[in-house]
Every structure is written in C-alpha cells, then in structure tokens.
Amino acid sequence: MESNNLEASLADQHDILRSRLNQEGLRLTGPRKKILDLFVMTPDGEHLSAEDIHYQVTTKGGKISYSTIYRALHMMVDLGIMREVELAEERKYYELKTSLAKQHHHLVCVQCGEVHEFEDHRVTKASRQETLEHGFLLRDCQFTVYGICQTCQLSAL
Ligand SMILES: [Zn+2]
Ligand SMILES: [Zn+2]
Structure with missing residues (x-):
C-alpha cells in the first residue's frame, strides 16, 4: 500500500516536471529525475540542501557533481516546482512547492x-x-x- 502510494506520487511528480520542462524545451534527464525522487521520498517536514543530495546519491553508489545539483535545483525553482527555504544562514535548503x-x-x-x-x-x-x-x-x-x-x-x- 505504502509503496504503491509512493510510486504513484513519484510518477505524478515526474509527469509534472516533464511537462514543465517540455514547455521550456528542456528534458527530464537522469540526474534531474534522481534529485526530484529524493524530494518526493523525503518525509514531510524535512528539507534538503545540495550537500544532503550529494551525500544521499553518492552513498547509494551513484555519481553526481555539485554543479549538476545546483543547476537542477535552480532550474526547478525557476519552474515553480521547488522552493528555496531560508532556514539557516550558511546553507540553502529546498523543498517541493x-x-x-x-x-x-x-x-x-x-x-x-x-x-x-x-x-x-x-x-x-x-x-x-x-x-x-x-x-x-x-x-x-x-x-x-x-x-x-x-x-x-x-x-x-
Ligand atoms: Zn518546509
Ligand atoms: Zn535546538
């Protein structure tokens, strides 16, 4: 039950992001998808920084560069899918909008x-x-x- 819900919301988020990207002439690439998935799977009330994303992807054996993460985050903020939240002075956090x-x-x-x-x-x-x-x-x-x-x-x- 739980995992079905999760898969449904992952698919929903992919569709939303894919259609927003398509409108801008952009593609839903592997890294963008991976980053979005992390946010969908993050429990309510938790927020992710670029460092958190890098840590979560690389500990699972994946490879991702900080520049890819930053570019994807800024792009998703611009598209209105995510928002940057001001929680700490020294670090920026993100959540799904x-x-x-x-x-x-x-x-x-x-x-x-x-x-x-x-x-x-x-x-x-x-x-x-x-x-x-x-x-x-x-x-x-x-x-x-x-x-x-x-x-x-x-x-x-
Ligand atoms: Zn929040
Ligand atoms: Zn405290």
Missing part, C-alpha cells in the same frame, strides 16, 4: 537547526492583500520564525 493555499511556514531552532512546519492562513492572507495593493502577482511567501528549542534551552542550564 505546494499550492499557495497549503503553504506552510517554518519555526527554526538557531542552535541545533531543528525545524517545525506550521500553517497559518493569516500569513497567506496578508501576503495576498499586500501583493494586491501594489499590483503584484503572488508567487511565494515565506515566513520563518527563529528561536531556541526546549532541548537546547535545557542543555544550556
């Missing part, structure tokens, strides 16, 4: 990097209102809250 209605935000521990995702329609509503007032088209909105988690607070005592 969901519809604006289901958009989530992040609460990040600045000490250990633990991330909680949350939904709040007020953030989306405020973004819509702001874009509307200035005649913008809403593409994405990110709301990141930085704090110190309970575990880190306790270990500082």
Whole structure:
C-alpha cells in the first residue's frame, strides 16, 4: 500500500516536471529525475540542501557533481516546482512547492537547526492583500520564525 502510494506520487511528480520542462524545451534527464525522487521520498517536514543530495546519491553508489545539483535545483525553482527555504544562514535548503493555499511556514531552532512546519492562513492572507495593493502577482511567501528549542534551552542550564 505504502509503496504503491509512493510510486504513484513519484510518477505524478515526474509527469509534472516533464511537462514543465517540455514547455521550456528542456528534458527530464537522469540526474534531474534522481534529485526530484529524493524530494518526493523525503518525509514531510524535512528539507534538503545540495550537500544532503550529494551525500544521499553518492552513498547509494551513484555519481553526481555539485554543479549538476545546483543547476537542477535552480532550474526547478525557476519552474515553480521547488522552493528555496531560508532556514539557516550558511546553507540553502529546498523543498517541493505546494499550492499557495497549503503553504506552510517554518519555526527554526538557531542552535541545533531543528525545524517545525506550521500553517497559518493569516500569513497567506496578508501576503495576498499586500501583493494586491501594489499590483503584484503572488508567487511565494515565506515566513520563518527563529528561536531556541526546549532541548537546547535545557542543555544550556
Ligand atoms: Zn518546509
Ligand atoms: Zn535546538
């Protein structure tokens, strides 16, 4: 059951990406497919950096260069399939983009990097209102809250 669902969502994501790429005259190459699969298989609430992708592909015996990873990520962000999330200062993380209605935000521990995702329609509503007032088209909105988690607070005592 689980694996059927996973295969269905992998196939869906391939179709979405393939058709977006085709519109731009691009192809769904092996590395692009591999990177997309990693995101589809990543549990909800987890985010991947270029380093994570490189590690996951190479530990399974695959070969991929950082430049291939960066190019694929930027391309998928441009196509609106993925979004870059600001979770840490020193590293960029990525996740599959969901519809604006289901958009989530992040609460990040600045000490250990633990991330909680949350939904709040007020953030989306405020973004819509702001874009509307200035005649913008809403593409994405990110709301990141930085704090110190309970575990880190306790270990500082
Ligand atoms: Zn997220
Ligand atoms: Zn923490």
